[in-house]
Amino acid sequence: MxxxxxxxxxxxxxxxxxxxxxxxxxxxxxxxxxxxxxxxxxxxxxxxxxxxxxxxxxxxxxxxxxxxxxxxxxxxxxxxxxxxxxxxxxxxxxxxxxxxxxxxxxxxxxxxxxxxxxxxxxxxxPLTSITAWELLFDRLQVPRGGGQGQALLVIGGAGGVGSILIQLARQLTGLTIIATASREETRQWCLDLGAHHVIDHAQPLPAQLREIGHEQVDMAASLTQTDLHFDAVVESLKPQGRLALIDDPKGLDVGKLKRKSLSLHWELMFxxxxxxxxxxxxxxxxxxxxxxxxxxxxxxxxxxxxxxxxxxxxxxxxxxxxxxxxxxxxxxxxxx
Missing domain, CATH: 3.90.180.10 (Medium-chain alcohol dehydrogenases, catalytic domain)
Incomplete structure (x- = not known):
């Protein structure tokens, strides 16, 4: 064959x-x-x-x-x-x-x-849907139909997993979805899929979150370049927030999660x-x-x-x- x-x-x-x-x-x-x-x-x-x-x-x-x-x-x-x-x-x-x-x-x-x-x-x-579903419902433990009053930050919203995660979160939860994208075409793509806000991951994240009225977020899905964004995501998460990731960062200082009692969740759909x-x-x-x-x-x-x-x-x-x-x-x- x-x-x-x-x-x-x-x-x-x-x-x-x-x-x-x-x-x-x-x-x-x-x-x-x-x-x-x-x-x-x-x-x-x-x-x-x-x-x-x-x-x-x-x-x-x-x-x-x-x-x-x-x-x-x-x-x-x-x-x-x-x-x-x-x-x-x-x-x-x-x-x-x-x-x-x-x-x-x-x-x-x-x-x-x-x-x-x-x-x-x-x-x-299939692969991205399973990854996004398990990340949202199994790892971040968002209840189906729940999440009202909470915000989810999606790093890399226009990628394969981000593209379906935005849709699942918008359709099946009450979360406010804040995606990141660095180009106009990818920004519009995220908005079209259901993101409430889109910020630029090439610029400092905490300041942009404050500009849209979110001092901090309840949970974050880091789908790409976690090494690069880790410190900004930790700063942007609320105390006792949850961080889920799918990529392969070479090294993370997980000690930075302790002060806020942040939880770390890895998702592999395989x-x-x-x-x-x-x-x-x-x-x-x-x-x-x-x-x-x-x-x-x-x-x-x-x-x-x-x-x-x-x-x-x-x-x-x-x-x-x-x-x-x-x-x-x-x-x-x-x-x-």
Whole structure:
């Protein structure tokens, strides 16, 4: 089958950073679905692993986790979906990726794709939706329908996770959402998605918060460059506030949280599938809720650019844009 992967961890500018492959199709395990992939999206985790995670010698590594596809076969113990179902999911970091014609995935982390979206539009949603949902409701512990009178600061509001986090918080909570963006197009993007305010993360944050009437915020989601913004976020949080992050800062002085009794929460959406936690199936449940919100017109796709068919050339372009830090929303590809 066709796939895209790599044999060496290389800079994206290298000719062999990503290459077109012909590899054997996978066989589904007992709880798996075998999915014919119709569309994928690209996430920062793809670029980080490609640059720093070499595969086993002589073996290609296939990246990609977001997917929309059609179920072609089911494992012996799989019962939630039928052949022909159009599904979407974010997969497991412990398995081969979705940049391939056929892919296997545990049925517990899968849901029927939103019927109102095209394949690429739907492929933009799974990984970032799971990340944003778990960050908001599980890590920051905001009650569904709650949060009235409280403010959430979203660092990097126009990125993939920020784009869906803003929408979930606006639709499902009473929080005041303050996003950060540094360009006019990304500022408007955040406002269009439902942010109440947008401030510039290239400028001092505390002063800008005061200008919009928020001396401090109750909670913050740091989605990018936490190293750079950490001190400003700590200053901007109220005593006993909560900070959640998803990126990989090289070092944080967590002692700075003590004076205010601030709590720190890390979110990795792969944790449930990686450890097969007892609540692993909650990811399938929440994706079904996201699909329902989309089909009801309450949440929109965060796809911002269609990079064409799934091949090495187009995926290299997508990786390069993400690494530039200039991407807005999600980059999608469809078809082989």
């Amino acid at each position: 066709k796939a895209v992967g790599y044999f060496e961890a290389l800079p994206i500018s290298h000719d062999n950073a990503l290459i077109d492959l012909d590899i054997p199709p996978p066989a589904p395990g007992p709880r798996d679905l075998l999915v014919r992939v119709l569309a994928v999206s690209v996430n920062p985790v793809d670029t980080k692993l490609r640059a720093a995670s070499p595969p086993a010698p002589g073996q290609p590594k296939v990246l990609g986790w977001d997917a929309v596809g059609v179920v072609e076969a089911t494992g012996s113990d799989a019962s939630r979906f039928r052949i022909g179902d159009r599904v979407f999911y974010a997969g497991s970091i412990a398995r081969g990726g979705t940049n391939a014609e056929l892919h296997t995935v545990d049925e517990r982390i899968v849901a029927l794709a939103p019927h109102s979206l095209q394949n690429g539009e739907a492929a933009a949603l 944790t449930r599938s990686l450890f097969e936690t007892p609540d692993m199936a909650q990811q399938g449940v929440l994706l079904a809720e996201v699909a329902a919100l989309v089909d009801a017109g309450r949440i929109r796709t965060t796809a911002s650019a269609d990079f064409g068919t799934i091949n090495a050339r187009n995926l290299k372009r997508a990786h390069a844009l993400i690494e530039s830090g200039q991407a807005r929303g999600k980059l999608v590809l469809a078809g082989f």
